[in-house]
Amino acid sequence: MRICIVGCGAVGSLFAANLAQLDDVEVWAYDLSREHVDAINAGGLRLSGAGDVLGRVRATVDAGEVPPCEFGIVATKAMHTSAAIAATAHAFANGCVATVQNGLGNEETIAEYAAKVIRGTTFPAGKIIEPGHVQWDVKGDTTLGPFEPQPAPMAEIERLADACTRGGMPTKAVADARGPQWRKVIFNASTNPIGALTGLTHGRVCERPDLRQLVSGLVDEGKAVAAAQGIELDADPEELIDHAAKPEVAYGHKASMLQDVEARRTTEIDYLNGGIVRFGREHEVPTPLNQAIWALVKGVEDSWTK
């Protein structure tokens, strides 16, 4: 089985290195960072932290080098989906393409270039600490399911999930993967931008009663949009938010969007709150708070180029 990881950042690297442990899987990685790609080709792709893994991966900055693959796993930041899948689509002419990205709308973008699409959500996280070397911060589950308008066959989804699980990334194949996706999106959209706009860590956001109320207002809008589509969340985002606020969990964690804002990197707001607003419009569910937060974070991004 040949699998190409499209976008070999932290999350892409977790999939690539773990899948490369399997004898029956050949792993390719397409990424734009030449240093990272060169390091992977020279010494392998190394993970340390939650698991110590060294995987042999064939990495390239040239999408034309990627041979035909049975599976693609797209793991870029959401704003790069379109460019990444456009460049690599030739490799998936007969294959299935899964997304393990954040946010809403990635499946739709991938479906413009690939016939068989897999909806996915993943919870493991990490960061690149040097080229070819990723710190694996948290382990977690991945859920894969058919993208309803252009589904990959269930048997193929099960094959990919099985490979991921055997490689060390526990993955479930399910008939409806929207629940976990919306749970994660609602969690992220309701907390990340509040951290980004105020500069507060997750725990400090949650311990201010008025701000925690704003978070709940955002969650309620997201739940209403999910419900209007018949999506059943697999867990209550409120409970996850309170759980993460505990000192021993993620009280002092700066949301990735706050880190993006501090480093003046474009955020994923368009695919989080922006996605909730777009799906809300389609299903006639008002989302004024998500819209306000979306506009403010876009304003923050605009302030860097004024």
Next chain:
Amino acid sequence: MRVVVAGAGTIGSLFAAHLARVADVAVLTRRDAHARALNERGLRVSGRADFTASVRASTDPTALGDADLVLVACKGGDLEPLAASLHGRFPAATVMTTQNGLGAEEIIAAHGEWPLLSAVTFMSGTRHDDANVEYVLDTATWIGPYRGTSVADAESVAELIRSAGLKAEAFDDLRPAQWSKLIFNATVNTVAALTGLPHDFHFAEGTLGDLVHSLVDEGKAVAAAAGVALGEDPWEMNVHATQRGHAHYPSMLEDVNAHRPTEIELITGSLIREAAKYGVAVPLHTTLYRLVKAKEASYS
């Protein structure tokens, strides 16, 4: 004419320096170093005007002599202690407030029997240091009677300010202007403070323009419930201000950038309190209020 300017931030400095050209001006400051700088170096104005005014300054109101007019120009958050320090002083003076938001007049009124005028100012500037202020927008100050004063009193202060080279107008009822500015400020200052954007074209178009429009609409609903017919339309004030060709940095953005407490309580806080009084829902202003308060909390 003896004028005491109480509080010499940007607006106070602009008033003090200009008025010193036509009146005897004394400045009440919070810090000794500030008073010393003004006494030694005078107050330099750049930008739309170019001169240095000589003013007397002190942190002690009793050292300033008597006054015919006390112009209160401190930030909202400093108003209560400043008002307390005026208690029993300047018995012959009329006192005029110029603070953003609502409620400054009541705070002053609680500390003395002076006749009171109420003002809103649309001029703006940048304070470079204790003795240096740049005059940026030469928009007017609007003045109206508040307690024990008439529109004629408002007009005579407006005339004094005009003779000093600034723009001013008197009105029978200041509330329409005060509310227009309140809604404008509650919208523009908070959005600027949270996004880091100066007041530029982003506020009048696209997604952010939509948010600004919705915030203005919430404010208008509160004004309507309070029985106030607005003066200028705050949305048009916003659009107009973004078309001036240079980007103005609202004071709340400057406060946030310098990790100073903002005027959120006096501006958006007063709008939200009025909304609660009249049972009007203001979910967006409430959201921005919470975010700015949280941003202040992030300083420490």
